Amino acid sequence: MSESRLKIFTGNSNRPLAEEICRSIGEPLGEATVTSFPDGETFVKINENVRGKDVFIIQSTCPPTNHNLVELLIMIDAARRASAQRITAVLPFYGYARQDRKDQPRVPITAKLVANLIVASGATRILTMDLHSQQIQGFFDIPVDHLFASPVFFEYFAQIKTEKLVVCSPDVGGMKMAAAYADILGAGLALVAKKRKSATKVEAINVVGEVDGCDVLLVDDITETAGTLMAAAKILREHGARSIRAAVSHCILNEMAIDRLKTGLIDELITTNSTPINNHGLPITVLSIASLLGQAIQRINTNESVTGLFRVKGF
Numbered sequence: 001m002s003e004s005r006l007k008i009f010t011g012n013s014n015r016p017l018a019e020e021i022c023r024s025i026g027e028p029l030g031e032a033t034v035t036s037f038p039d040g041e042t043f044v045k046i047n048e049n050v051r052g053k054d055v056f057i058i059q060s061t062c063p064p065t066n067h068n069l070v071e072l073l074i075m076i077d078a079a080r081r082a083s084a085q086r087i088t089a090v091l092p093f094y095g096y097a098r099q100d101r102k103d104q105p106r107v108p109i110t111a112k113l114v115a116n117l118i119v120a121s122g123a124t125r126i127l128t129m130d131l132h133s134q135q136i137q138g139f140f141d142i143p144v145d146h147l148f149a150s151p152v153f154f155e156y157f158a159q160i161k162t163e164k165l166v167v168c169s170p171d172v173g174g175m176k177m178a179a180a181y182a183d184i185l186g187a188g189l190a191l192v193a194k195k196r197k198s199a200t201k202v203e204a205i206n207v208v209g210e211v212d213g214c215d216v217l218l219v220d221d222i223t224e225t226a227g228t229l230m231a232a233a234k235i236l237r238e239h240g241a242r243s244i245r246a247a248v249s250h251c252i253l254n255e256m257a258i259d260r261l262k263t264g265l266i267d268e269l270i271t272t273n274s275t276p277i278n279n280h281g282l283p284i285t286v287l288s289i290a291s292l293l294g295q296a297i298q299r300i301n302t303n304e305s306v307t308g309l310f311r312v313k314g315f
Contacts, residue, residue, distance in 0.1 A: 006301045007050050009079075011059040011071040017092060017273050018058040020290035025298050032078075034071055042067070044074045046082055054301050055084040056127075058293075061095030061114075062252055062275040069095065069114065073121040080122030088125040088300060089118055092274035092289060093250045097132035098222070100139075115139035127296055129274060129289065130221050130249035133173075145306050147296055149249040149272050152287045154184060156270060157247075162215040164242075166190050168207075170218055170232035178219050181247075188214065192232040205235075212240030218266075222250040226257035233265035243267050250274050251284075258282070 009030040010018035022029045031047040057079065059072040072089060079087050099110035111132075118126070119142055126140055129147040137144040165187040169178035171194050182189040190209030216236050223229055223246075233244050244266050251271040253261075261269065261282050270285045271277060277286050292309060299306050 005052070005054045005085075006056070006297075007048065007053045007084075008056045008058065008297065009046065009075060010057070011068060011075055013060045013062055013068040013071070014058070014092065014273070014276055016276070017060075017290060017293075020273075020288060021058065021294045021297065024291045024294035032075070034075065042071050042074050044071070044078045046075075046078050049082075050079055051083040052085045054086045054088075055079045056088045056090050056297050056301075058090040058092070060093040060275050061091060062093050062250075065095045069117075073117055076118070076121040076123050086124050087122055088127055088297075089123040090293065090297065091126065091128040092272075092293065093252075094128050094131055094136070097136055100133050100136055111136050112139045125300065127293070127300065129272075129293070132221055145296060145300065147292060147306070147309060149274075149287075149289060149292075150181070150184075151310070152272060152289055152292060153181075153247050153270065156285070156287055157185060157217075164188075164214040165217060166209065166211050166214040166241075167217045167219060168192060168209070168211065168232065168236065170194065170220055170228045174220055177221070181217070181219050185217075187217070190216070190236075192235060194228065194231055207235055207239045211236055213242055214240075215243045216241045216245070218244065218246040220246070220248045222252070223248045224252045224254060224257065226253070226260045229269075230260045230263070230265055237265060245270060247271075251277055253277070253280075 007030050008022055008027055009032045011034050019029055033045040035043050057075050061069045076087055096110045096114045124142055126144040130149050137146055167178050167182040167187045168190040169175045170192050190211050192207055193205045218232055229246050245268045246266050247270045249272055252275055258280050268283045272287050272289045296306050
């Protein structure tokens with residue numbers, strides 16, 4: 001029997017997810033040394049032969065963001081110099097995605113810069129999930145397979161029975177995602193208009209749509225300080241929402257977010273393991289995306305379409 005061309009490696013950002021992905025598709029996780037010198041420099045050594053192989057490197061660029069990003073770049077370079085035939089950077093969470101435009105004078109477009117760095121290091125393909133904005137796919141000059149966490153969320157929502165469900169976007173930018181959720185779940189649609197006062201403080205101004213006496217599902221792609229979610233939850237409560245759940249693809253919860261979630265304004269926060277999650281005893285439900293990413297890796301390896309992964313079972 002010939003040796004598999006597929007080789008999967010991971011950095012240190014989210015090793016449990018990488019191990020789960022490999023278990024889901026029955027492939028071993030490749031052996032690589034990824035450590036730091038005493039001065040903080042990253043050292044990488046791939047301990048297997050990858051010449052002519054189809055290499056997948058799994059790394060979320062979550063905190064410590066810069067360190068994890070550099071780990072990814074060096075791992076890609078190591079695989080390229082070891083003569084890998086194809087190198088796919090698997091980014092369950094793509095950091096810097098919120099810096100995707102020049103919205104102030106003299107600011108960078110860092111999402112594009114990071115894309116350039118990944119391509120320059122030697123990646124020949126990108127596999128990622130729920131980018132902050134769809135146009136980031138165009139920042140890469142290589143093929144991008146962009147998955148959505150929604151099928152994983154919908155399987156979970158199918159177990160929750162409610163008569164008056166309303167899907168709500170916590171800001172104008174998330175309306176397209178909220179409308180897609182509402183359509184599949186057969187729910188109402190609402191919007192919270194907000195005003196951002198700083199990077200950590202958000203003020204909700206108004207609610208568009210009927211939420212009185214309803215079970216509300218807030219949907220968003222990323223939360224870090226939970227400012228947007230809490231501002232939305234507060235005004236939704238004031239407008240008579242019966243219960244509030246939040247479905248967020250990527251949670252990077254800092255101390256401020258933990259303190260805000262302890263207020264109890266949100267009954268349940270549902271997220272994925274795209275980044276490591278510590279629930280701190282809070283009502284946080286973590287859904288696994290390992291099978292979704294594993295199937296995508298298999299299909300890319302065998303040059304099959306990944307379109308089937310967008311289909312939602314049970315709806």
